[in-house]
Amino acid sequence: MIIGTLGIFLLSACSKSAIISPEEASIQPETKTEGVVSAQAVPVGTVIYTSNGYQLTLTNNDPNFSETVRQKIVDIFFTKYPQLLTRFNPGVTKSIKYVIDPNYNGVAYTSGTTVTYSAAWFQNNPQDVDVATHEIMHIIQAYxxxxxxxxxxxxxxxxxxxxxxxxxxxxxxxxxxxxxxxxxxxxxxxxxxxxxxxxxxxxxxxxxxxxxxxxxxxxxxxxxxxxxxxxxxxxxxxxxxxxx
Structure with missing residues (x-):
């Protein structure tokens, strides 16, 4: 959960959740229930991001998931998803989920409103964040x-x-x-x-x-x-x- 407006939140190594804005998401967490959060890896758990009526729930199951990759795929949702919604499907949901899965050996796949990403893929291909651009279009398509x-x-x-x-x-x-x-x-x-x-x-x-x-x-x-x-x-x- 957020404490004040300084981008400080409590997130244990298990699965407590926090609700933060994309702007706050760019600020490094300053407090953790156990020790200091690394600037290089995202804690395991669930965070809910909200902005302008859009919501992204990110569940990270990989203790080595890159903070840089996290920020980029979150930004892709909040900047590109509204554009795609406006052009292709104005009635589609504004609330989706990302799951970072260390046990999935593919690249990414979409089921309903949930996109599952391979943790290993992002570890080996940290620049390939536009996998998210492709996958969120599948939610927009809703065929x-x-x-x-x-x-x-x-x-x-x-x-x-x-x-x-x-x-x-x-x-x-x-x-x-x-x-x-x-x-x-x-x-x-x-x-x-x-x-x-x-x-x-x-x-x-x-x-x-x-x-x-x-x-x-x-x-x-x-x-x-x-x-x-x-x-x-x-x-x-x-x-x-x-x-x-």
């Missing part, structure tokens, strides 16, 4: 059943490309076009195709595709409705001149 996985992941990586804050430092970028690719490859391959479509065909196509997917009105004909061409015809145009 339910029957949506093409390749398009879901492609849109999330397109969002990482457009809204990411640290992609260059993380060594993350969209791949150059290759004849071996296909729009159904998902993730960055599909994201680059979508970026090309936004730049060269229809600036609102990703917004409109997202709406169709959320409303369960997406079909193969959606591409024709939005652009006058099938997705295969659009891919052929892209392959002929793939420069963004």
């Amino acid at each position: 339910t059943g029957g949506t093409p996985g390749w398009l879901t992941e492609g849109i999330a990586d397109l969002v990482r490309y457009r809204y990411g804050v640290n992609n260059a430092a993380a060594g993350w970028s969209l791949p150059a076009y290759s004849s071996s690719q296909h729009y159904t490859n998902a993730y960055r391959v599909t994201a680059r195709f979508l970026a090309w479509l936004e730049n060269r065909v229809n600036a609102s196509i990703v917004t409109n595709l997202n709406t169709a997917l959320r409303n369960k009105t997406y079909t193969a004909n959606t591409w024709v409705t939005l652009t006058g061409k099938t997705v295969d015809q659009l891919w052929a145009d892209y392959a002929a001149n793939p420069a963004l």
Whole structure:
């Protein structure tokens, strides 16, 4: 819990929680129930951050979780999530959860309104904080059943490309076009195709595709409705001149 307005809070090595603002979150904790909190690692436990009607609950289960990474992924929620909500899904929840899991061997995954991150991934890739940008888009998407996985992941990586804050430092970028690719490859391959479509065909196509997917009105004909061409015809145009 917060004591006054100096960013001081009590957080044991177990799981007591505190409610703080993003501004206070940038201040190093000064008091702990047992000793002094390291400036380099985040205590194990749960903290709730609130600002302007948005709430992020972060549960850290890794005693070695980086304070720098924590600050960056918290900042991504409070700066990018409102932008994505406004553009893609104004009715989506403003309250989400992050979980830092030392037993998860992947990178990150989203289930409902909870994003679980691999502690090991962040330890080995501390610059790759825009994993959070990709994952919070999945909460914004809120697609339910029957949506093409390749398009879901492609849109999330397109969002990482457009809204990411640290992609260059993380060594993350969209791949150059290759004849071996296909729009159904998902993730960055599909994201680059979508970026090309936004730049060269229809600036609102990703917004409109997202709406169709959320409303369960997406079909193969959606591409024709939005652009006058099938997705295969659009891919052929892209392959002929793939420069963004």
